[in-house]
Amino acid sequence: MGHVIGFKCIECAREHRVGEVEYVCSACGGNLDVLYDYERISQRLSKATLAADHNLTIWRYRALLPMEDSSRVPPLTVGWTPIYDCPRLAAEFGIKQLLIKDDGRNPTASFKDRPSALAVVKAMEAGARITTTASSGNAGCALAGMCASVGMESVIFVPVTSPPAKIAQLQIFGAKVVLVEGSYDDAYDLCLAAGQHYGWYQRSTGYNPFMTEGKKTAALEIAEQLDWDVPDKVLVGVGDGCIIGGQWKGFSDLRQLGWIERIPQLVGVQAEGSSAIVDAVNSDGKVREGEARTIADSICVGKPRDATKAIRAIRESGGCGVKVSDDEIVAAIARLAQATGVFVEPAAAASFAGLLKMCENGAIKSDERVLLLLTGNGLKDIDAARRAVKEPLRVRPDLAELSKLL
Amino acid sequence: MGHVIGFKCIECAREHRVGEVEYVCSACGGNLDVLYDYERISQRLSKATLAADHNLTIWRYRALLPMEDSSRVPPLTVGWTPIYDCPRLAAEFGIKQLLIKDDGRNPTASFKDRPSALAVVKAMEAGARITTTASSGNAGCALAGMCASVGMESVIFVPVTSPPAKIAQLQIFGAKVVLVEGSYDDAYDLCLAAGQHYGWYQRSTGYNPFMTEGKKTAALEIAEQLDWDVPDKVLVGVGDGCIIGGQWKGFSDLRQLGWIERIPQLVGVQAEGSSAIVDAVNSDGKVREGEARTIADSICVGKPRDATKAIRAIRESGGCGVKVSDDEIVAAIARLAQATGVFVEPAAAASFAGLLKMCENGAIKSDERVLLLLTGNGLKDIDAARRAVKEPLRVRPDLAELSKLL
Numbered sequence: 001m002g003h004v005i006g007f008k009c010i011e012c013a014r015e016h017r018v019g020e021v022e023y024v025c026s027a028c029g030g031n032l033d034v035l036y037d038y039e040r041i042s043q044r045l046s047k048a049t050l051a052a053d054h055n056l057t058i059w060r061y062r063a064l065l066p067m068e069d070s071s072r073v074p075p076l077t078v079g080w081t082p083i084y085d086c087p088r089l090a091a092e093f094g095i096k097q098l099l100i101k102d103d104g105r106n107p108t109a110s111f112k113d114r115p116s117a118l119a120v121v122k123a124m125e126a127g128a129r130i131t132t133t134a135s136s137g138n139a140g141c142a143l144a145g146m147c148a149s150v151g152m153e154s155v156i157f158v159p160v161t162s163p164p165a166k167i168a169q170l171q172i173f174g175a176k177v178v179l180v181e182g183s184y185d186d187a188y189d190l191c192l193a194a195g196q197h198y199g200w201y202q203r204s205t206g207y208n209p210f211m212t213e214g215k216k217t218a219a220l221e222i223a224e225q226l227d228w229d230v231p232d233k234v235l236v237g238v239g240d241g242c243i244i245g246g247q248w249k250g251f252s253d254l255r256q257l258g259w260i261e262r263i264p265q266l267v268g269v270q271a272e273g274s275s276a277i278v279d280a281v282n283s284d285g286k287v288r289e290g291e292a293r294t295i296a297d298s299i300c301v302g303k304p305r306d307a308t309k310a311i312r313a314i315r316e317s318g319g320c321g322v323k324v325s326d327d328e329i330v331a332a333i334a335r336l337a338q339a340t341g342v343f344v345e346p347a348a349a350a351s352f353a354g355l356l357k358m359c360e361n362g363a364i365k366s367d368e369r370v371l372l373l374l375t376g377n378g379l380k381d382i383d384a385a386r387r388a389v390k391e392p393l394r395v396r397p398d399l400a401e402l403s404k405l406l
Numbered sequence: 407m408g409h410v411i412g413f414k415c416i417e418c419a420r421e422h423r424v425g426e427v428e429y430v431c432s433a434c435g436g437n438l439d440v441l442y443d444y445e446r447i448s449q450r451l452s453k454a455t456l457a458a459d460h461n462l463t464i465w466r467y468r469a470l471l472p473m474e475d476s477s478r479v480p481p482l483t484v485g486w487t488p489i490y491d492c493p494r495l496a497a498e499f500g501i502k503q504l505l506i507k508d509d510g511r512n513p514t515a516s517f518k519d520r521p522s523a524l525a526v527v528k529a530m531e532a533g534a535r536i537t538t539t540a541s542s543g544n545a546g547c548a549l550a551g552m553c554a555s556v557g558m559e560s561v562i563f564v565p566v567t568s569p570p571a572k573i574a575q576l577q578i579f580g581a582k583v584v585l586v587e588g589s590y591d592d593a594y595d596l597c598l599a600a601g602q603h604y605g606w607y608q609r610s611t612g613y614n615p616f617m618t619e620g621k622k623t624a625a626l627e628i629a630e631q632l633d634w635d636v637p638d639k640v641l642v643g644v645g646d647g648c649i650i651g652g653q654w655k656g657f658s659d660l661r662q663l664g665w666i667e668r669i670p671q672l673v674g675v676q677a678e679g680s681s682a683i684v685d686a687v688n689s690d691g692k693v694r695e696g697e698a699r700t701i702a703d704s705i706c707v708g709k710p711r712d713a714t715k716a717i718r719a720i721r722e723s724g725g726c727g728v729k730v731s732d733d734e735i736v737a738a739i740a741r742l743a744q745a746t747g748v749f750v751e752p753a754a755a756a757s758f759a760g761l762l763k764m765c766e767n768g769a770i771k772s773d774e775r776v777l778l779l780l781t782g783n784g785l786k787d788i789d790a791a792r793r794a795v796k797e798p799l800r801v802r803p804d805l806a807e808l809s810k811l812l
Contacts, residue, residue, distance in 0.1 A: 056462070075490050076747050082483040088557065105511060107747065109785060149747030151494065160800065165571070167798065168788040174744035177798035178808065186803035193805045198812075338580035341482050341513065341555030379515060379785035382574040392573065392583035394566065397592035399599045402584065406604075 003040045004066050007032040007209060010308045023207050031306060032209035033249075034066050038256045047259060050224060056080040058114055058217040064253055066213050071121050074146045076107040078117045079217055083225050083371070089339050093359045097369040099231060101222060102342050104377030108138075108145040108169065110298075110345075111243065111375035115214030116142035119203040120150060122210050128201035129153060134191035136184045136239070136297050137166030138376055143203055144175035155200060157191035159184050163297055163381040183292065184239075185303040205242045206305030212246045218373060219250025223260055230264050231371040233319070233364065237350040238268035239299035241277050241310025243375065248313030264371070266319040268310060269354030271326060274300050277310050278321030285311055295326045295384050298347035298376060320363070324353040332356065333378060334388035343378030343385070351375075409446045410472050413438040413615060416714045429613050437712060438615035439655075440472050444662045453665060456630060462486040464520055464623040470659055472619050477527050480555045482513040484523045485623055489631050489777070495745050499765045503775040505637060507628060508748050510783030514544075514551040514575065516704075516751075517649065517781035521620030522548035525609040526556060528616050534607035535559060540597035542590045542645070542703050543572030544782055549609055550581035561606060563597035565590050569703055569787040589698065590645075591709040611648045612711030618652045624779060625656025629666055636670050638774040639725070641764075643756040643781060644674035645705035647683050647716025653779070654719030670777070672725040674716060675760030677732060680706050683716050684727030691717055701732045701790050704753035704782060726769070730759040738762065739784060740794035749784035749791070757781075 007016045011030025024031060045063040053060045058079035062069075083101045090098040106113035116139060123131045132155040133143050140156035147154040154175040158167065159182060170177045180187040188204060195202040205211050223230050230251065236244050244266055251263040270278045271294030280287045292302035304310065314321060324332075329346050332353035337343045344352075351372040358364050378385050395402050413422045417436025430437060451469040459466045464485035468475075489507045496504040512519035522545060529537045538561040539549050546562035553560040560581040564573065565588060576583045584600075586593040594610060601608040611617050629636050636657065642650050650672055657669040676684045677700030686693045698708035710716065720727060730738075735752050738759035743749045750758075757778040764770050784791050801808050 074747070077488045084481050102513075105513070107508075107511070108749070109515070109783065145743075145747040145749070147747075148744050165785055165788050168791045168795070169749060169785065171795035171798060172740055172743040172749050172784060172791045173747065174740070179798050179800040180803050181800065182803045190801075190803045190805065190808065194808055197805060197809070334578055334580070337551075337578040338554050341480070341551040341553075341579065343514070343551070343575060343578050377515065377785065378578060379571055379575065379783065382571050385574050385578045389574070389577035392577060392585050394585040394587065395596075397586050397588045397596045399596065399603060402596065402600055403603070 001066065001068055003037050003063065005035040005037050008035055023202060023209065031206050031309065034209055034213055036253070042257060047228065058117065061217055061220050064220065065118065066210055067118070067121050068125060071125055074117050074120050074149045076113070076146065076149050078106055078113045080221060081105045083222070084340060084342070086340055094366050095359070095364055095370055096367050099369070099371040100340060100342060100374055101218065101371060102374050103218065104344060104348070104374060108141045109377035109380060110138035110142060111218065112139040112142035113146070114217050115211040116146045116203065118210055118214035119143060119208065120146040120152065123152065123201040124150070126201055130155060130200045131203055132156070132191055132195045132200040133203035134184070134188040136300060137162040138298055138380065139205060140175070141166055141169040141173070144170050144173035147175070148173045157187040159187050161297070163383065165380050165382065184301055188305065205240045211242055212249050212309065215243050215246025216250030216253065219247040220254065222371060223251065223254050228260055230260050232368040233265045233267055233370045234373060235267040235269055235351040235354050235370065236373040237296065237299045237347040237375060238270050238277050238310060239274070239301040239347070240305045242306040244268050244313045245306050245309030247373070248317060263317045266313045266317040267354060268314050268319070268321045269350045270321065270323055271296050271299060271329065271350060272323050273326070274302065275323050276302065276304050277307050278323050280307065281311055281314050281321040296329055296346035296350050297381065298345065299350060322354040322357055324350055324357055328353040328357070330384060330388045333385050337378065342374065344374045345376035345378050345380045346384045348374040348376050407472065407474055409443050409469065411441040411443050414441055429608060429615065437612050437715065440615055440619055442659070448663060453634065464523065467623055467626050470626065471524065472616055473524070473527050474531060477531055480523050480526050480552045482552065482555050484512055484519045486627060487511045489628070490746060490748070492746055500772050501765070501770055501776055502773050505775070505777040506746060506748060506780055507624065507777060508780050509624065510750060510754070510780060514547045515783035515786060516544035516548060517624065518545040518548035519552070520623050521617040522552045522609065524616055524620035525549060525614065526552040526558060529558065529607040530556070532607055536561060536606045537609055538562070538597055538601045538606040539609035540590070540594040542706060543568040544704055544786065545611060546581070547572055547575040547579070550576050550579035553581070554579045563593040565593050567703070569789065571786050571788065590707055594711065611646045617648055618655050618715065621649050621652025622656030622659065625653040626660065628777060629657065629660050634666055636666055637777040639671045639673055639770065639776045640779060641673040641675055641757040641760050641776065642779040643702065643705045643753040644676050644683050644716060645680070645707040645753070646711045648712040649781065650674050650719045651712050651715030654723060669723045672719045672723040673760060674720050674725070674727045675756045676727065676729055677702050677705060677735065677756060678729050679732070680708065681729050682708065682710050683713050684729050686713065687717055687720050687727040702735055702752035702756050703787065704751065705756060728760040728763055730756055730763055734759040734762070736790060736794045739791050743784065748780065750780045751782040751784050751786045752790045754780040754782050
């Protein structure tokens with residue numbers, strides 16, 4: 001890991017050398033940034049070496065990830081998810097280009113396979129036998145699946161309200177599943193306490209500094225897949241704030257390397273009932289914790305654990321925060337699926353709902369290129385989708401009867 | 407389409423020129439094989455041209471598919487799904503190599519995106535505005551998604567018993583969904599009648615000769631991804647019989663081109679309650695239609711529509727038919743997920759259950775390499791998965807309470 005210089009606390013700015021800290025700042029408990037030696041990375045990685053690399057997973061960027069060269073990686077192929085150009089929708093909205101990146105195509109059907117794959121690498125490097133995480137669902141499924149693929153045990157804490165498909169997925173991977181009678185925020189606190197008590201490797205978002213690094217791989221892909229001509233705006237649903245923080249980190253790494261000139265404006269989209277980070281961005285920058293409630297379970301967070309990184313991402317990129325209602329999210333699921341053939345879960349649809357709102361408000365100029373980061377497959381939560389559609393026809397197997405109904 | 411010579415009926419062996427028939431044999435109504443000019447194909451496609459082709463979708467094989475060079479293809483990226491090596495399982499079963507190909511990674515989360523993408527190409531070539539199919543679920547979801555991606559209308563006939571996730575997926579893509587009060591076999595007959603009555607482009611399995619061609623792309627990938635060193639056996643769940651027939655066609659094409667020397671033994675796995683094809687293979691080769699009943703909805707077929715191709719595939723490849731119980735299928739979902747991190751639906755798990763049965767019976771030799779074609783994501787049917795797992799822990803957010811339970 002000679003390319004990792006150390007860590008820097010995002011709250012008190014104290015720097016730590018590698019090995020001095022495990023998860024958070026030893027001085028103030030703040031979340032950490034991973035610091036790199038970009039000169040050294042430049043000697044090993046270039047646009048040309050990437051172009052010649054046939055490994056179409058996140059590990060093509062391992063020179064830019066906090067891992068040993070010799071590290072084993074889980075066998076499931078993570079990343080390099082497709083980006084689709086949507087010219088009909090772009091024309092409808094009067095913008096230059098609309099791109100969607102379908103991260104529901106990852107192994108366990110969500111974006112969270114990116115950080116969870118890296119978590120398993122770090123757990124193996126640390127010699128851990130058991131890995132744990134708090135999750136609204138997807139992060140846990142991703143960790144459970146990655147652990148199964150390498151024969152590691154996992155203990156996953158989710159709120160009891162997690163969608164049935166996510167709970168089933170956790171169980172089928174053989175994780176020890178702890179349904180917490182409370183919110184994601186409650187599950188998070190219990191997971192942290194249990195992890196410390198039992199000595200499990202802790203993946204939980206924010207607390208584990210490497211999750212930002214796993215999440216940044218989407219930004220690296222966006223840049224490379226678009227031939228280093230990044231979009232003007234990237235919209236993403238925001239819960240804890242780690243995904244949007246990760247996108248900033250990825251684009252920032254590329255700017256440090258001199259491979260891109262600017263970071264896209266990062267737009268954080270939250271549900272009206274779970275909007276602590278957007279509210280902070282739109283006011284004094286201070287997060288006010290409270291109860292969260294939204295149909296978009298993956299971004300239902302009252303106490304966001306990576307808010308500082310998220311706010312930095314939005315502000316330093318010149319982005320903004322947008323709030324959408326649950327009804328807008330539900331409608332966005334159907335509209336996006338019908339226009340593109342991509343079926344997403346509510347938290348991912350939030351980014352599309354945010355785009356619609358920005359277009360209505362004139363917040364996107366006609367010469368702009370916009371990318372939506374779609375973070376989860378719709379099969380993860382079909383109850384939400386069903387709210388968006390009409391009842392199907394139901395007939396006896398008889399053409400005459402069908403003809404009457406059509 | 408100069409590389410397509412014509413069609414040959416698999417029942418009466420009559421040959422038809424391109425343009426003479428639309429779907430089935432005009433003489434006897436039998437299903438058709440697509441005939442190719444392999445010399446001509448060889449001039450355009452080689453192992454070397456493929457190795458240099460960066461298009462990692464089924465369209466890398468368009469020179470081997472029944473489509474115009476100029477045909478537009480749906481934008482969703484289909485195919486080139488991962489193959490994972492499972493050395494721990496192989497050691498456990500005492501076989502040389504176990505490979506799994508996860509076709510749940512396709513855009514709508516099943517293998518059926520392959521034929522449905524080609525169906526949309528053929529429908530567009532034919533100038534159709536509306537495309538229809540009968541489906542137990544996955545084929546319909548795939549067609550609906552592909553149609554949405556190109557702005558085409560679809561009408562999908564499924565039995566009312568189709569898993570909720572599949573029905574939700576159909577609806578969200580904006581298909582006109584017809585829930586048929588009956589079996590898949592009933593839905594099939596109604597779809598055929600309605601398609602003829604209304605003049606819709608007909609995708610239904612078996613009847614449309616191009617679906618075998620779309621399905622063969624998995625075999626082409628298996629060969630290429632394994633560097634043209636094909637496995638000894640390929641196991642696949644069988645319903646109508648079109649998937650296994652497609653694998654035979656793909657390997658057969660490659661043998662005709664001289665790129666592989668032998669076709670893997672194709673093993674068809676059916677559920678005990680839906681075993682018309684396996685029963686035919688294991689007796690006089692004649693299919694006895696009847697009622698079907700199994701938890702594996704995707705292969706719940708009493709009147710298999712592509713049985714002749716399936717039986718040919720199994721017999722000509724030196725394969726066999728295997729039957730597994732619903733309990734074995736359910737158990738296989740969990741065992742596979744826990745060993746590999748790949749969560750599949752019941753019909754896909756059937757192939758793994760079939761492997762277990764063959765290993766128990768000594769039907770696989772210790773020096774053999776075996777591949778399982780996993781045809782659908784487990785999120786398509788979580789009720790089946792839940793039958794395989796224990797209830798999760800449920801606790802209040804309190805470490806002391808958790809400690810008592812752990």
